[in-house]
Amino acid sequence: MPGRLEQAGVLPGPAEISKTEPQPGGIGFTTRLEIACLANLFLGTPTRILMRVATFKAERFSVLERQTAGIDWELFLPEGLKDSKLTIQVTTRKSRLYHTDAVAERIRPQVLNRLKETTGGSNCDTGHSPQTLMVRAENDRFALSLDMSGSPLYKRGIKTRVIQAPLRETLGFAILKRLEFSRQDILMDPMCGSGTFALEAAMMQADAPPGIFRTFAFESWPSFKNNSFRHAKDKITDQVVTPPEAAIFASDLDQSAVTHLKETKSGHPVFSSIQVACENFFDITPPATSHGVVVLNPPYGKRLGNDMDINVFFREIGRKLAGDFKGYRACVIYPEKHLADALGLHLTPMPLFHGGLDLFAGIGKIA
Ligand SMILES: C[S@@+](CC[C@H](N)C(=O)[O-])C[C@H]1O[C@@H](n2cnc3c(N)ncnc32)[C@H](O)[C@@H]1O
Structure with missing residues (x-):
């Protein structure tokens, strides 16, 4: 949980949460109900609490x-x-x-x-x-x-329409954390689809908690203290910072995905730092920076199209990244282990379970 909000008295100190231990399919912890409510608001990776x-x-x-x-x-x-x-x-x-x-x-x-x-x-x-x-x-x-959560926590209450094959927000959040994405960075999301990475990144840079735009099942429990939760939310809203300008670039070949993301981001000023364009990834020239992060969730299976060989596609992606994104911290999601060879970027594979599929997130720096 972020330090600034802890200092502002919105978040509990570590002593309030005890007996934290991994369990099959989750993590157990002991705390007061009030703090468990805040955990729903602040934690970016759980599906439910x-x-x-x-x-x-x-x-x-x-x-x-x-x-x-x-x-x-x-x-x-x-x-x-x-x-x-x-x-x-x-x-x-x-x-x-x-x-x-x-x-x-x-x-x-x-x-x-x-x-x-x-x-x-x-x-x-x-x-x-x-x-x-x-x-x-x-x-x-x-x-x-x-x-406590109600609808799964990857539903952030931001997107109004569903597009094909969106990445779960909880995974997007975890990957950005793994890449140590911060306010100093710029983000390129050049196959953005519905813009999961871009939206999560914008919230991170603005210090807006992942659950700030949604409601939770516990809000109708009799033991829920609405006043203190509302007070915490108001304090958080005061703490939300203006996002850095020109920090997040999201693009896609598909005009309907781009239109949809433009609509979504217009819903709140937190997303004003996202620039959206309809562009082919292979035509993009990224800004030269030592603070660059690039995330790619390319299509695979039938969404890739019948006449496209997946090995060739991932080899081309690898070439483009190696040629134009040198020095960027990168994540490429791929569906089969052997595609790491086609990418050829020496990224570290992290197993990823998503929508019933075993995928990999290759993480590393483009040399
Ligand atoms: C798996 S989806 C990405 C989903 C996205 N991460 C999300 O959360 O919604 C893959 C996207 O890549 C886009 N795409 C495929 N080839 C592309 C290319 N050459 N340049 C830009 N976008 C491309 C597709 O239009 C599609 O929206």
Whole structure:
């Protein structure tokens, strides 16, 4: 989390977050609810943040029902939450209660009945956002967690339309961090598509947190302290800085992608540093700078077109980068390991799991 905001008292010090540890598919940490809310706003790489509600052992449905009915759901789930707005996702492993649908069916009435009992039976729909309860059982131990985020955190609330094969914002953010992208740098995103890299980079340079333009599921929880969250958001808005001029260049061959990105960036002054053009990557002359970062997410598969050999395409990309982008820190995303040879840039491959595909992000400096 950025130091300036920590100094301004918006962010907690490290002592507020403890027991940070890698877990399968994520990272666990312990903190206050208020700070977990800020984590949703500030963290750029997670897909979602879950809040653990309870853990217990259950080998029989009666125990599962009793344990679930005893949880203070009224603290977290909104009064009047409709059945249709509660999703229960269950995974089980090596457990006697292994049938995921049956587990969900037993849990659901316990949660909804408890809400009705403790909130006076109101069932009016007050327009709350959908809520998701994640249930994981392993070796008969159950862990129940509520999804604080709502829609996945890579949905930043910025793009109004979806184009083909966009990169997830969380990956774009992680790659820019890995490239140590900063306010001193300029960014070239010459196959920009919907402009994920450019938009993330603009927010980074303006010190705007990744979640500033969206809402979260926790905002309709009764225990959520709206005033302090709003206060933190207002402070953050005061801290957002004017982005450096002419810092981010996004271009694409496809005129519709360019038009779309122009529309998106017009939505907020934070994106004013992005210059958008319809250009062929192979015709671009980048600015000579010792602070250059270039990111490329080229098409592959059927989007490359039938008559294009992928090896030739990546060899051409490698030649262009080696010829015109010397000294730039670079990331090229490629779908198969052997394409690193075609690129020929000696980039370090980082495995990338994206949209069900195993890709690679080649990271390094163009020598
Ligand atoms: C996988 S998409 C990029 C997606 C982008 N990272 C995003 O988040 O939306 C690849 C893009 O490369 C563009 N493209 C392909 N060949 C190009 C070229 N020679 N010059 C510029 N853009 C090109 C395509 O039009 C397409 O928008």
